[in-house]
Amino acid sequence: MANLYEIRADYDRETIVVYQAYSDAIADPALAAQRFVAPFSLGRMTWIKPSFLWLMHRSNWGQKSGQTRILAVRITRIGWEKALSLGVLTSPEKRVFASAKEWEHQFKNARVHIQWDTERSARGAALPYFSIQVGLSRHIIREFVDDWIIGIEDLTPTVRKLNRLRTSSSKGFKRYLPFEKVYSVNAELQRNLLISS
Structure with a gap:
C-alpha cells in the first residue's frame, strides 16, 4: 500500500506531468500556444496536481462546469522542485511548525501552497492515503x-x-490510465511537506 503522504506522478528524467481542468475558453488558446495565454489569469492562484484520478474526482471526469477540458501539462522537474521548495502547507501541522503563529506567518507570505487531499479510486471512493496538489500564487x-x-x-x-x-x-479501463510512480524528494522537502520517507 502507498505511504500516507507521497508524491505519485507520471515523470521522466527531466519532466513531470501535472493535470488541470479548464473551460474551452482557456484550454483552446493554451493548446494552440502550448502555454497558458489570455484569458488564463496570471493574477490568481492556479493549482497543479500530479494525480490523474484525484483530478478526475475533482472535475467529475470533466463534467463539471468550467472543468470540461482536461489538460496534461508537462513541466520541468526543475520547476516542479522549485515549487515544492517554496511550498508551505495549508494547515499548521505540528510535525512541521513550532507553533500556529509560525505557520500563519509562513503561509501568509508563501509563494506556493501545498495541500494534501484524500486520494480517490476510479469510482471516486476515498483511499487510505493522500495526494498532493500545489498552488502557484x-x-x-x-x-x-x-x-x-x-x-x-x-x-x-x-x-x-x-x-x-x-x-x-x-477490463480495458486501466490500460488507458496514465502510469504514476513514486516521485522521491530530498530529506528537507520530506520534512517540510510531511512526505513519508
Whole structure:
C-alpha cells in the first residue's frame, strides 16, 4: 500500500506531468500556444496536481462546469522542485511548525501552497492515503507559464473514453490510465511537506 503522504506522478528524467481542468475558453488558446495565454489569469492562484484520478474526482471526469477540458501539462522537474521548495502547507501541522503563529506567518507570505487531499479510486471512493496538489500564487505563475511548461496535451477524449469504460465494468479501463510512480524528494522537502520517507 502507498505511504500516507507521497508524491505519485507520471515523470521522466527531466519532466513531470501535472493535470488541470479548464473551460474551452482557456484550454483552446493554451493548446494552440502550448502555454497558458489570455484569458488564463496570471493574477490568481492556479493549482497543479500530479494525480490523474484525484483530478478526475475533482472535475467529475470533466463534467463539471468550467472543468470540461482536461489538460496534461508537462513541466520541468526543475520547476516542479522549485515549487515544492517554496511550498508551505495549508494547515499548521505540528510535525512541521513550532507553533500556529509560525505557520500563519509562513503561509501568509508563501509563494506556493501545498495541500494534501484524500486520494480517490476510479469510482471516486476515498483511499487510505493522500495526494498532493500545489498552488502557484500570482508571484510565481509567470515563471510557471514562461519557463516551466514543456508542452500541453488535451486528454479530454481519453477522459471521456475512460469514463465510459469505468461505468461499464470494462477490463480495458486501466490500460488507458496514465502510469504514476513514486516521485522521491530530498530529506528537507520530506520534512517540510510531511512526505513519508
